[in-house]
Amino acid sequence: MPPVVLAIDQGTTSSRAVVYDPTTFAPLGVAQQEIEQHYPRDGWVEHEPEDIWYSVARTCREALAAAGRAPKDVAAVGITNQRETVVVWDRTTGRPVHRAIVWQDRRTTDFCRARAADGPWLTAKTGLVLDPYFSGTKLRWLLEQQPNLRAAAERGELAAGTIDTFLMWRLTGNHVTDATNASRTLLFDIHRMAWDDELLTYFGVPRALLPTVKPSAGDFGVTKGLDFLPDGVPVRGVAGDQQAALFGQACFGPGEAKCTYGTGAFLLLHTGDTPVASRHRLLTTAAASTDGKPKYALEGAVFVAGAAVQWLRDGLHLFRTAAESEALAEKSNPAEPVLFVPGLVGLGAPHWVPEARGVMFGLTRATTAADLARAALEGVAFQVADLIDAADHDLGAAGAAPLKVDGGMARNDRFLRTQADFLGRPVVRAAEAESTALGAAMLAAVGAGLTDEAALRARSAAGTRFDPTLPAGERAARRAAWQKAVRAVVSFYA
Ligand code: G3P
Numbered sequence: 001m002p003p004v005v006l007a008i009d010q011g012t013t014s015s016r017a018v019v020y021d022p023t024t025f026a027p028l029g030v031a032q033q034e035i036e037q038h039y040p041r042d043g044w045v046e047h048e049p050e051d052i053w054y055s056v057a058r059t060c061r062e063a064l065a066a067a068g069r070a071p072k073d074v075a076a077v078g079i080t081n082q083r084e085t086v087v088v089w090d091r092t093t094g095r096p097v098h099r100a101i102v103w104q105d106r107r108t109t110d111f112c113r114a115r116a117a118d119g120p121w122l123t124a125k126t127g128l129v130l131d132p133y134f135s136g137t138k139l140r141w142l143l144e145q146q147p148n149l150r151a152a153a154e155r156g157e158l159a160a161g162t163i164d165t166f167l168m169w170r171l172t173g174n175h176v177t178d179a180t181n182a183s184r185t186l187l188f189d190i191h192r193m194a195w196d197d198e199l200l201t202y203f204g205v206p207r208a209l210l211p212t213v214k215p216s217a218g219d220f221g222v223t224k225g226l227d228f229l230p231d232g233v234p235v236r237g238v239a240g241d242q243q244a245a246l247f248g249q250a251c252f253g254p255g256e257a258k259c260t261y262g263t264g265a266f267l268l269l270h271t272g273d274t275p276v277a278s279r280h281r282l283l284t285t286a287a288a289s290t291d292g293k294p295k296y297a298l299e300g301a302v303f304v305a306g307a308a309v310q311w312l313r314d315g316l317h318l319f320r321t322a323a324e325s326e327a328l329a330e331k332s333n334p335a336e337p338v339l340f341v342p343g344l345v346g347l348g349a350p351h352w353v354p355e356a357r358g359v360m361f362g363l364t365r366a367t368t369a370a371d372l373a374r375a376a377l378e379g380v381a382f383q384v385a386d387l388i389d390a391a392d393h394d395l396g397a398a399g400a401a402p403l404k405v406d407g408g409m410a411r412n413d414r415f416l417r418t419q420a421d422f423l424g425r426p427v428v429r430a431a432e433a434e435s436t437a438l439g440a441a442m443l444a445a446v447g448a449g450l451t452d453e454a455a456l457r458a459r460s461a462a463g464t465r466f467d468p469t470l471p472a473g474e475r476a477a478r479r480a481a482w483q484k485a486v487r488a489v490v491s492f493y494a
Helices: 049-067 110-116 116-126 133-145 149-153 163-172 199-203 241-248 304-315 323-328 367-394 412-423 435-447 453-459 472-493
Strands: 003-010 015-021 027-034 074-081 086-090 158-162 174-179 210-216 235-240 257-261 265-270 283-287 296-302 340-342 359-363 403-406 425-427 464-466
Touching: 003 049, 003 116, 003 163, 003 403, 015 296, 015 435, 015 472, 027 049, 049 163, 049 304, 074 163, 074 241, 086 149, 086 199, 110 116, 110 133, 133 199, 149 158, 158 163, 158 265, 163 235, 174 235, 199 304, 199 472, 235 241, 235 323, 235 435, 241 257, 241 265, 241 283, 241 296, 241 435, 257 367, 257 435, 265 283, 265 367, 296 367, 304 323, 304 367, 323 367, 323 412, 340 367, 340 472, 359 472, 367 412, 367 472, 403 412, 412 425, 412 472
Parallel strands: 003 074, 074 235, 174 210, 257 403, 403 425
Antiparallel strands: 003 015, 015 027, 086 158, 257 265, 265 296, 283 296, 340 359, 425 464
16 A cells, blocks of 8 residues: 555644545545543643543544554654643653643733743743743743652653653654744744753753754654554654644745634744744744754734634533534624624733633624624634734735635634635635644655655645625724724733
8 A cells, every 4th residue: 555644633622633645635534532621720721641642542543544544554644733732741651740731721820920021031032922821831830839840850750841742752752842842832942943041940940851852844753662553653744733734734935824713713924034023922933844944933823713612602502513603693683793802711912911801892682692603703803813914014014915724713604704804805715624734744744755845835725715895994993993892801901
């Protein structure tokens, strides 16, 4: 049988495995498993690392079976993952010492608030802002809470990492990560592409805890001692999920942008070899590199996107499946302009208010479930439009290219028409819905020498285009009303 590439996509709500043909990048088999979310306190979000590992092993097995391929057919593995989530484990037993602290977790809000004055130098080095979102504050919390862990970490008995690193340890026995994941920790100097002693001291993280950092396409080691893959299968591509989606959308160079609507919505704009410092509180982050040279992107993160639809479904029981949200929103009365600022876990870029929570404006006795569904979809689209404006201002020019989109909410045509309307620019839905897993597979194929960026660009298929239809005056009025609502939320909580 011809060789295949296996992509592991470990996300916030589920793990997926996808088997690809490395010449056409057609998906041959897919498997998915949800993982349990733990909310031990208000604002805390945790995952059980063993659940993650179990779901990854199981979905790899199932995806290969669905593709009708044997484990020995796998020529290379690619990994992509929810970013910023941290795990600490014992180097001898491989057992985690604590549940994974998830990127959405806000437990370090007080620390970040108290140290706000350090924001500028931290941003200059890391490209990030001092926010509970990033791994360094979470690692610091863990070592502060449990002094025995700090002592063990200093003795070199523990290993830490983002989810890619934990999976790689289990797959290969190596303690490695890639630059895109490292660039989300607040411990990594994005200009030197290296862990930074000043940052490690600041967050109280012993260097002995941290993995070796490699470019996204390369040699991460080979599988060893697994029951679902033979020994010796190389892991050749690793990237955080948003950088993988950027690569999967064939955004390889300056000016190319994508937005992925998953649990959150993440806009990434490739800036080539240049780390552009944002004046509008966007992040500067590492993009996947296939030539070993540093690559960068500007990023805007909206923490709640699909999670808002999930809340309407599971919290308010407004509909049974996420797909029904589109039909429900269609029934909304245009004369009932409800505004929903979906800051359910705080506000990300460009506001960065971790204490913020969701707020609705404009409720009347005539407001219906349909109006709330529409307001939730519009709340996400407004935020992404704000991020694009911020990126345009940072680059000093309004980008004209259509915005490439993917992820769960991008299946919703109504939502994409709204997004195009609020942007005043076309959006194009990727032909292949799974840009994240596809990106990991493409990186692994490049890393294994099976293809290159030029060949990948040539095969990238055109997607479905949604053009804006809202008159410019109406767009401006609607966006102004939204911005007034966000300002009110920010000043209430900040
Ligand atoms: O930064 C968090 C991001 O990587 C999570 O992505 O797709 O799991 O919501 P997702």
